[in-house]
Amino acid sequence: MLERTNAPASRPTKGEALRQQVYVELRRAIEQGTFAPGTRLPPSRAQALTLGVSRNTVLWALERLQAEGYVVARVGDGSYVSEHLSQWASKRSAPTPPALGASLSNRGRQLTHAVRHWNPPLQGALPFRIGAPEVASFPFALWDSLARQSTKAERVAQAQYLDPAGSPALRSAIAQWLWASRGIRCEAAQVVVCSGSQQAIDLIGRLLLDGGDEVVVEDPGYPGIQVSLAGHGAKVCPVPVDDEGLQVDQAAARWPQARMAVVTPTSQFPTGVRMSLQRRVALLDWANTQRAWVVEDDYDGEFQYGPHRLPALCSLPHAQRVLYVGTFSKTLHPGLRLGFVVVPHALAHAFAMARALTDRHAPGDTQATLTRFITEGHLLRHLRRMRELYPKRQQVLIDAVAQATQGRWQLRPSNQGMHLLHEMPADYPDQALSQRAQEAGLMLAPLSRYTMESKRRGWLLGYAGYDSTTLRMAVDRLGTLLQK
Numbered sequence: 001m002l003e004r005t006n007a008p009a010s011r012p013t014k015g016e017a018l019r020q021q022v023y024v025e026l027r028r029a030i031e032q033g034t035f036a037p038g039t040r041l042p043p044s045r046a047q048a049l050t051l052g053v054s055r056n057t058v059l060w061a062l063e064r065l066q067a068e069g070y071v072v073a074r075v076g077d078g079s080y081v082s083e084h085l086s087q088w089a090s091k092r093s094a095p096t097p098p099a100l101g102a103s104l105s106n107r108g109r110q111l112t113h114a115v116r117h118w119n120p121p122l123q124g125a126l127p128f129r130i131g132a133p134e135v136a137s138f139p140f141a142l143w144d145s146l147a148r149q150s151t152k153a154e155r156v157a158q159a160q161y162l163d164p165a166g167s168p169a170l171r172s173a174i175a176q177w178l179w180a181s182r183g184i185r186c187e188a189a190q191v192v193v194c195s196g197s198q199q200a201i202d203l204i205g206r207l208l209l210d211g212g213d214e215v216v217v218e219d220p221g222y223p224g225i226q227v228s229l230a231g232h233g234a235k236v237c238p239v240p241v242d243d244e245g246l247q248v249d250q251a252a253a254r255w256p257q258a259r260m261a262v263v264t265p266t267s268q269f270p271t272g273v274r275m276s277l278q279r280r281v282a283l284l285d286w287a288n289t290q291r292a293w294v295v296e297d298d299y300d301g302e303f304q305y306g307p308h309r310l311p312a313l314c315s316l317p318h319a320q321r322v323l324y325v326g327t328f329s330k331t332l333h334p335g336l337r338l339g340f341v342v343v344p345h346a347l348a349h350a351f352a353m354a355r356a357l358t359d360r361h362a363p364g365d366t367q368a369t370l371t372r373f374i375t376e377g378h379l380l381r382h383l384r385r386m387r388e389l390y391p392k393r394q395q396v397l398i399d400a401v402a403q404a405t406q407g408r409w410q411l412r413p414s415n416q417g418m419h420l421l422h423e424m425p426a427d428y429p430d431q432a433l434s435q436r437a438q439e440a441g442l443m444l445a446p447l448s449r450y451t452m453e454s455k456r457r458g459w460l461l462g463y464a465g466y467d468s469t470t471l472r473m474a475v476d477r478l479g480t481l482l483q484k
Contacts, residue, residue: 018053018057019053019057019060019061022047022051022053022057022058022060022061023060023061023064023065025051026041026061026062026065027065027070030065030070030071030081030085035081036081037081037082037083037084037085037086038080038081038083038086039080039081040077040078040079040080041062041071041078041079041080041081043078044058044059044062044079062079066079069082069084070082070085107233110230110231110233111231114227114230114231115227115231118223118224118226118227120224121443125443125465126441126442126443127442127443127462127466127470127471127473127474128397128419128442128443128444128445128460128461128462128463128466128474129443129445129462129465130270130418130419130445130460130461130462131299131300131329131330131418131419131462132334132418132462132464132465132466133329133330133331133332133333133334133386133418133464133465134386134389134390134464134465135333135465136467137385137389138332138333138382139378139382142378143369143373146369146372146373146376146378147365147368147369149372150365150368150369154368155365157364158364158365158367158368159364159365160364161360161361162361162362162364162367163352163361164352164353164355164356164360164361165191165192165193165348165351165352165355166191166192166193166340166361166362166367167193167364167367167368167371168188169367169368169371170193170367170368170370170371170374171188171189171191171193171340172188173370173371173374173375174188174191174193174326174340174374175187175188175190175191177374177379178312178324178326178342181302182298182301182311182312182315183311183312183315184311184312184314184315184324184342185315186324186342187345189345189348190342190343190344190345190348191340191341191342192340192341192342192343192348192351192352192355193338193339193340193361193362193367194338194339194340194341194355194362195337195338195339195359195362196327196329196334196337196338196339197297197299197325197326197327197329197339198224198228198339199339199355199358199359200325200327200339200340200341201224201225201228201229201262201295201297201325202228202232202358203341203351203354203355203358204260204293204295204323204325204341205228205229205231205232205234206232206354207347207350207351207354208259208260208293209229209232209233209234209259209260210233211232211233211234212233212234212235213233213234213235213259213260214234214235214237214255214257214258214259214260215229215234215235215236215237215258215259215260215261215262216237216239216246216251216255216258216260216261216262217229217236217237217238217239217261217262217452218238218239218241218245218246218262218263218264218268218269219238219239219240219241219451219452219453219454220241220270220271220447220450220451220452220454220456221238221241221262221264221269221270221450221452222264222269222270222297222299222450223449223450225262225297226452229262234260236452237251237254237255237258238452238453238454239251239254239255240454241268241271241273241454242273243273244273244275244276244278244279245263245265245268245273245274245275245276245279245280246261246263246265246268246275246279246283247279248279248282248283248286249282251286252286258290258292259290259292259293260292260293260294260295261283261286261287261292261293261294261295262294262295262297263275263283263294263295263296263297263313264296264297264298264299265280265296265298265312265313266298266300266301266304266310266312266313266416267299267300267301267303267304267414267416267417269297269299269450270419270421270445270447270450270460271421271456272414272416272417272419272420272421274310274416275313280313280316281316283313284313284316284318284319284321284322285318287321287322288318288320288321291321292321293321293322293323294313294319294321294322294323295322295323295325296312296313296314296322296323296324296325297325298312298324298325298326299325299327299330300330300416300417300418301326302330302331302383302387303330303386303387303390303416303417303418303464304387304415304416305387305390305391305415305416306415306416310416312324314342320344323341323342323343323344324341324342325339325340325341326339326340326341326342327339327340328370330418331379331382331383331386332373332379332382336366336370337362338362338366338367338370386464390418390463390464392468393463393464393466393467393468393471394413394414394420394463395413396463396468396471396472397411397420397461397463397471397475398411398413398420400471400472400475400476401422401461401475401478403475404475404476404478404479404482405479405482408482409422409482411461418462418463418464418465419460419461419462419463419464420460420461420463421447421458421459421460421461422458422459422461423447423456423457423458424447424457424458424459425457426455426456426457427455427457428457428458429457430446430447430448430457430458430459431446431448433446433459433481433482434446434449434459436481436484437477437478437481440477440480440481441477442474442477442478443462444459444460444461444478445459445460446458446459446460447459447460
């Protein structure tokens with residue numbers, strides 16, 4: 001007979017029906033072999049008396065077990081554990097299954113291996129984490145107000161399955177914004193809304209590359225791009241970066257079969273240099289001659305602080321083989337999880353369908369709110385505030401670092417981007433200081449983390465997402481570490 005036990009799992013918990021508890025206990029007893037296949041179960045009255053519940057509660061549990069095939073009821077003879085469970089019982093002591101990794105497909109193992117080289121931080125943004133925008137002063141109240149402007153009919157429509165490429169209104173707003181802000185002429189039909197730039201890179205790798213295809217990447221460069229491409233079976237081909245950006249001549253000479261190049265021309269990640277016009281033209285010539293694709297990752301292209309803003313690469317003539325990737329993670333905030341990719345007309349449908357296979361589409365209400373945020377001029381005003389704020393924070397960082405290090409560290413100011421680079425001689429062991437900084441509550445990324453073959457070393461210091469007081473306190477801690 002099933003006995004009551006003092007184990008927590010056997011006592012009915014608050015808010016959970018007694019009959020569910022009885023069912024769970026009976027099923028567990030059958031699965032663990034307390035009641036073997038073919039065994040006659042105790043009468044329902046006896047079970048109820050033992051467990052201190054009503055007979056109807058036990059009958060409900062038995063009926064459910066019968067419906068699931070665990071129990072067979074024999075008229076006039078009671079309930080029995082199904083004989084069909086005998087094969088299951090014989091395997092109860094089977095060997096432990098192999099580790100999960102051994103069960104992965106070749107593609108799964110390849111992807112798992114690639115991801116080992118990319119460790120995006122999971123904790124909150126601590127100084128000097130790079131890529132973290134100013135979030136505290138984001139106009140959340142305004143955003144909420146815009147969200148409430150949707151009528152009942154609009155909200156009902158937004159709650160349906162939507163176009164995987166994005167809402168027509170948002171795609172149109174993005175296209176108009178790109179023309180005004182980045183000099184990019186495109187139609188709304190060319191814009192595919194994504195869950196951030198990382199999904200855009202994933203779609204590009206899946207749709208435009210075959211296993212073994214060579215892809216040129218910047219070295220140093222962003223590991224998230226390299227890992228995504230490698231996960232699709234591409235051969236990631238590093239090319240050095242100098243003060244003019246990607247060395248296109250080396251890319252052409254070393255990787256003559258390359259099918260794609262991924263670049264960050266407005267503010268090279270992580271060095272922050274701008275790709276010169278000569279290099280831009282050479283890269284477009286290479287792409288058109290090779291019939292290769294160029295992926296322009298304009299991750300923080302909106303943050304240019306000088307009197308003249310550099311237009312996007314794909315705004316140049318003969319840029320028909322450039323795919324432009326943008327994100328609202330930096331211009332607004334990462335929690336929004338919205339970005340986009342601008343593709344040639346011939347590829348737009350394929351990208352939309354591939355996005356549908358991944359996660360169908362972006363949330364409709366968020367798309368509607370972002371559309372209003374752009375078309376009513378709030379994005380422009382927000383970016384103007386950030387373009388005024390970030391250079392001030394950059395200067396606070398430069399001055400504080402120079403003071404805390406007695407001039408040993410002299411950060412070079414930059415007219416673009418959200419972080420600064422303090423570079424050291426080649427092969428300098430930059431990991432040790434980064435580890436000590438982490439223990440002190442700082443996120444000081446070593447330059448070596450973003451290299452493949454390059455021997456360049458140093459540290460990246462993000463400043464955009466931290467107020468002046470936070471930056472000064474963080475620099476003081478950094479200065480203490482350097483003194484040790």
